[in-house]
Amino acid sequence: MxxxxxxxxxxxxxxxxxxxxxxxxxxxxxxxxxxxxxxxxxxxxxxxxxxxxxxxxxxxxxxxxxxxxxxxxxxxxxxxxxxxxxxxxxxxxxxxxxxxxxxxxxxxxxxxxxxxxxxxxxxxxxxxxxxxxxxxxxxxxxxxxxxxxxxxxxxxxxxxxxxxxxxxxxxxxxxxxxxxxxxxxxPSFPYRLVHMVLAAYLTTAFVVGAVAAFHLLRDRANAHARLMFSMALWMATIVAPMQIVAGDFHGVNTLEHQPAKIAAIEGHFETNSDGSMPLTLFGIPNMETGRTDYAVDVPYLGSLILTHSLDGVVQGLDAFPRDEWPNATIVFWSFRVMVAIGFAMLGIGLWSLFKRYRGSLFSSTWLQRAMLAMGPMGFVAVIAGWITTEVGRQPFTVYGLLRTSESHSPIxxxxxxxxxxxxxxxxxxxxxxxxxxxxxxxxxxxxxxxxxxxxxxxxxxxxxxxxxxxxxxxxxxxxxx
Known part of the structure; x- marks a missing residue:
């Protein structure tokens, strides 16, 4: 053996x-x-x-x-x-x-x-x-x-x-x-705590809502399923926008204390010293060439989100030693998975508000099917967020002070x-x-x-x-x- x-x-x-x-x-x-x-x-x-x-x-x-x-x-x-x-x-x-x-x-x-x-x-x-x-x-x-x-x-x-x-x-x-x-x-603790607790509430809300939707699709008159469905969607409606705002504060804090992580998340290899930074919606960060291939950019939006200014300067990975770069390919996509799920949750919450106003919250089959499909997505978002956070910290276990390669047991x-x-x-x-x-x-x-x-x-x-x-x-x- x-x-x-x-x-x-x-x-x-x-x-x-x-x-x-x-x-x-x-x-x-x-x-x-x-x-x-x-x-x-x-x-x-x-x-x-x-x-x-x-x-x-x-x-x-x-x-x-x-x-x-x-x-x-x-x-x-x-x-x-x-x-x-x-x-x-x-x-x-x-x-x-x-x-x-x-x-x-x-x-x-x-x-x-x-x-x-x-x-x-x-x-x-x-x-x-x-x-x-x-x-x-x-x-x-x-x-x-x-x-x-x-x-x-x-x-x-x-x-x-x-x-x-x-x-x-x-x-x-x-x-x-x-x-x-x-x-x-x-410095980062308050932002991480709020972000994680809100993520837990959203995750639970969508699990409860998915279970309720499953039972409502079989019997829309079930009183317990109706209660669960309504409460879950109220939570999603209230907490999803709060989470997006908390995520923005967390991102600004990360830019201040871990700028290399933000550069990797954005697939931003070159510092925008000559003007504003675009937001790269999609692309394939290439760690070897130091550029994001096939990038789909929105001008000015990157600087606006990160610095709250249209012409704010954001450091690229070229501002840091090559051996301190996080894996941009991984964190670029894990971050986008998390954000996409967050906005999908916001969309479900707004959709439910419209259905409440119309008095058809419990009769909307498509809303119930959407909620059922979104049931496990909170867990996916939590794991994607964890990957973004921890892979973005590499190559350190204690950021800037203790490398991962120096932290391992002699095994x-x-x-x-x-x-x-x-x-x-x-x-x-x-x-x-x-x-x-x-x-x-x-x-x-x-x-x-x-x-x-x-x-x-x-x-x-x-x-x-x-x-x-x-x-x-x-x-x-x-x-x-």
Whole structure:
């Protein structure tokens, strides 16, 4: 087996294999937090509306999604744990040099966020019939806050790697803390945090909307599907333009602190010192020739977007040493995939507003089909955004200070390659099965009072009436309120 491993990975670069392994595992991992951050908040809103209005449909919809949340949360935990071990196995030099700063930040995430989520998750999942409605809602709310708090710390860690601040370097070459406020709230952190949390909300909205659309296409009178569809589209309508504005602020911040990344994203190889920079809509960045082939440009728009001036100067990749260029071919296209999906989400939101105005939100088959098709697109956008961010940071792990080639463990390509193959096999089997089960749960028609009845079963004696079941009724489309 050892001989086969040597033969299979002979001549491979261990650093490249380690990068591929980390990219593979984090691509699996990131989709779960992106979903659970938004879904936890959605569950808190549903339960809060149930307590405020007494309408059973809110709690029944909560019950429908809480199972999916629990499974997604568990898969996120498992994928996160395995990913973290790679810091020790494949990136030990990076861990050693950045440990005095990143170690405490990641510990804060575990102590203050993950324990908070995990502790109250038990009440949220198993305490529905054991605690009062208000205490159960408080537990759900704490879980939602915990997921956002977890994102706070993880984004602080990642942002520090892009815009390091508040550090010193000791006699053995380690980064050591000098100002924790500057470290945590480093220059890019606020923009990344807002951008990621909004992305999580959008991702969840389109998953919820797609599930609702699936059930509405089969039965447009389903009260739970109508509720989910309406709430999801309100979220898309409100958050999509906010995300575009947040992305603009994030881009301007990146131009200030990582100008080479922006140049690569725009396929901009030559500094526009003689005038405005066009926006390249499409093209093929050529790293060898240092130009973007077959470029389709819009004059002035690049300078306007990045500098908010028609004649603003933007540095091209020619302003930086060749060995510090990010891979423009990758980030050019990953960025455009992310942006295209973002504007498609905005279009869906505006379309839904028109349908609401016309009173045909639940009868529009084409809108429901579009929402169903857009269901997984939030995950695609999140992964594309991550690729843009992390590949654009190369060739550094700590931007401008620690190169990726200097961060790797002294480990043979055989060991990294063998573990990569093992990860691929196990991940597709384990998470493939989990994803299949989640899809099975999503495919189940939401109905009133499922077999494992909802918590705090509403009764007429309490002044709360259950939502009537509309299943199976061949009724005309009711007017939308």
């Amino acid at each position: 050892r001989t086969v491993g040597y033969a299979m990975f002979e001549g491979f670069d261990p650093v490249l294999l380690a990068r591929i392994q980390f990219a593979f595992t984090i691509s699996f991992h990131i989709i779960f937090p992106a979903f659970t951050i938004g879904l936890a908040s959605y569950l808190a809103v549903l339960e809060g509306l149930f307590l405020a209005t007494g309408r059973a449909v809110y709690m029944e919809t909560f019950n429908y999604w809480v199972k999916i949340f629990a499974l997604s949360f568990g898969m996120g935990v498992v994928s996160g744990i395995t990913m973290s071990y790679q810091f020790g196995t494949n990136w030990s030099v990076f861990s050693d040099k950045t440990g005095p700063i990143l170690g405490p930040l990641m510990a804060y995430e575990v102590l203050s966020a993950f324990f908070l989520e995990a502790g109250f998750l038990g009440i949220m999942l198993f305490g529905q019939k054991r605690v009062g409605p208000k205490l159960h809602f408080a537990a759900t709310l704490v879980v939602a806050i915990g997921t956002c708090f977890s994102a706070f710390w993880i984004l602080s860690v990642n942002s520090w790697m892009h815009t390091p601040a508040g550090y010193g370097i000791n006699e053995v070459g380690q980064f050591v803390p000098e100002d924790w406020w500057a470290i945590v709230f480093n 043979a390509a055989e060991a990294v390659g063998t573990s990569l193959v093992a990860f691929v096999i196990v991940y597709f089997l384990l998470f493939g099965a989990g994803t299949f089960y989640i899809l099975r749960l999503m495919g189940k028609t939401p109905t009133p009072f499922e077999e494992d009845s909802p918590p705090h079963q509403p009764t007429r004696a309490a002044g709360i009436t259950p939502a009537p079941s509309l299943e199976g009724r061949n009724t005309p489309e009711p007017a939308e309120s």
